[in-house]
Every structure is written in C-alpha cells, then in structure tokens.
Amino acid sequence: MSQRAGWFAWLIFMIGALYFVLPLFGTFVFSLQKVRGSIGFSAYTAAFANPDFLRTFLFSSLIAVLTIVASLALIVPTAFWVNLRMPRWRGVVEFITLLPFVIPAIVLVFGVIRTYGKPLTLFGIPLLPPLLNTELSTNIVLVAAYTVLSLPYMYRATDNGLRAMDVRTLAEAAQSLGASWVTVLMRVILPNLRTALLSGALLTFAIVIGEYTIAAFLARPMFGPYLQLQVRNRAYEAAALTIVAFALTWLAMGIIDLITRQRSTPLTGGR
Numbered sequence: 001m002s003q004r005a006g007w008f009a010w011l012i013f014m015i016g017a018l019y020f021v022l023p024l025f026g027t028f029v030f031s032l033q034k035v036r037g038s039i040g041f042s043a044y045t046a047a048f049a050n051p052d053f054l055r056t057f058l059f060s061s062l063i064a065v066l067t068i069v070a071s072l073a074l075i076v077p078t079a080f081w082v083n084l085r086m087p088r089w090r091g092v093v094e095f096i097t098l099l100p101f102v103i104p105a106i107v108l109v110f111g112v113i114r115t116y117g118k119p120l121t122l123f124g125i126p127l128l129p130p131l132l133n134t135e136l137s138t139n140i141v142l143v144a145a146y147t148v149l150s151l152p153y154m155y156r157a158t159d160n161g162l163r164a165m166d167v168r169t170l171a172e173a174a175q176s177l178g179a180s181w182v183t184v185l186m187r188v189i190l191p192n193l194r195t196a197l198l199s200g201a202l203l204t205f206a207i208v209i210g211e212y213t214i215a216a217f218l219a220r221p222m223f224g225p226y227l228q229l230q231v232r233n234r235a236y237e238a239a240a241l242t243i244v245a246f247a248l249t250w251l252a253m254g255i256i257d258l259i260t261r262q263r264s265t266p267l268t269g270g271r
Helices: 002-031 042-049 051-084 087-102 105-116 135-149 151-163 167-176 181-192 194-210 213-217 223-233 235-260
Strands: 120-122 125-128
Touching: 002 235, 042 051, 042 235, 051 087, 051 135, 051 151, 051 167, 051 181, 051 194, 051 223, 051 235, 087 151, 105 135, 105 213, 135 151, 135 194, 135 213, 151 194, 167 181, 181 194, 194 223, 194 235, 213 223, 223 235
Parallel strands: none
Antiparallel strands: 120 125
C-alpha cells in the first residue's frame, strides 16, 4: 500500500512539474525563433540592447527589496505576538491578511489614488499634502501597496514557520536568561524562521517583478508595464524577457539564500 502511495505521489509530482515546465519550455523555444527559418538568440540580444530593460528591472528589484523589508517589519512581530499571546485572534488576523486575495488590484490602486492623490484632511484641516505629487512619495505609496498585496503570502509563510517551533518555550527560556523582547525576536525567533521567511520573500519578489496594474496606474517605471508593452509590440522580445525575468528572479533568491545562511544551527523546539 505504501509503495502504491509513493508511486502516486511521484505521478502527481511529475504532472505538476510538467504543468510548470512545459509552458516555460514552449516560451523559450518561441523566443529563439525571431529570425524565420533559424534558431538563435537575436531576440535576447534585442531585448538586452533596449536601455529600458535594465532600468525597469533594477527599479522593480529595488521596490521588491523594500517591499520585502516592509513586509518583514510588519508581519514577523505581528505573527510572533499572535502565536505567543493572542492565539484566539489568529483567525481574525488570517482573515485580514487574506483580503488582498478577494480585493482586485484595480480596486486597491483606485482607492490609493483617491485617498493619497489629494491633501489629507481631518475635519477640514489639512494634515498632509498629496502623497502622489512627487516621485519619492509615490514610490513610498507603491511600496505600501505592494506590502498589502504580499500579505497573504508573507503572513502564511511566517505563521507556518512559527507553528513548526515551540514559540512559548523558546521565548520563556530566552527571557529567563535576561533577554529582552527585541533580543528574543531577533536572535531566537528569526534564525528559526529563515526558511519560511525566504519562501515568503521569494513569492513577494516574484509578485512585485511581474505586477502590472498598480505600477501602471501610479505611472512608475516598473518591469511589469514594460513587459506588457513588449508583448503588444514585440512578441519574441517579450518571450525572451519572460525567460530572463524568471531566471533572474531565481538567481536573486539564490543569492539571498546564500547570504542568510548561518554556520550555527538554530534552536528548535518541537511540540
């Protein structure tokens, strides 16, 4: 029975792998056929020769890194405190973090434009000028919007990592040795969450790199709108950029994984 289950699991894995790999392979083959009757990398050469490619990808990567930092600063303390002190509120927090799944990005960006495209007032008293009137403030709003968009992925990854360890025992042991809450979070909890946080960061990075709606309506030079423009006008270059973006995303995540690895083995506590 166990052998049948093993073969069935491998069959499901192979079907999933083919479902994932075949479209990429087809896109790669299509990107090599720009010159009729021959196979070559002319589409990649043309794509790299466009200065907008590097400019938009680097800008999107910067926004993605800032989004990951903002998401970690928001989600990790929240998920840690919910698991440690407020387990009854887990359902409420999960519901809030899942709202970006049911609220379309177009609704989110229109709400952002309506709210921050005009001065913020309280009882008719102006508090802040429009946040969408400068590039810097617009970029801050863009990072905040992407942080909201990444909540389902980052929170689920963090929460799953916290459930895999005995948070209460680790926190109490560290506090008994005189550690503060900041020390507990930074030196005890975070090392155990390295894999979970890397998974959430990978998903967030991929979302920001390929997102179109928010970047287009906020008129920011992101890679998503640039890729969409290439799809409309240059199909082969768009296919090449898709493959390159996929490869660069995984390369960036591999570099992050190497940087975040530590020689010491983190403390764990099973329940």
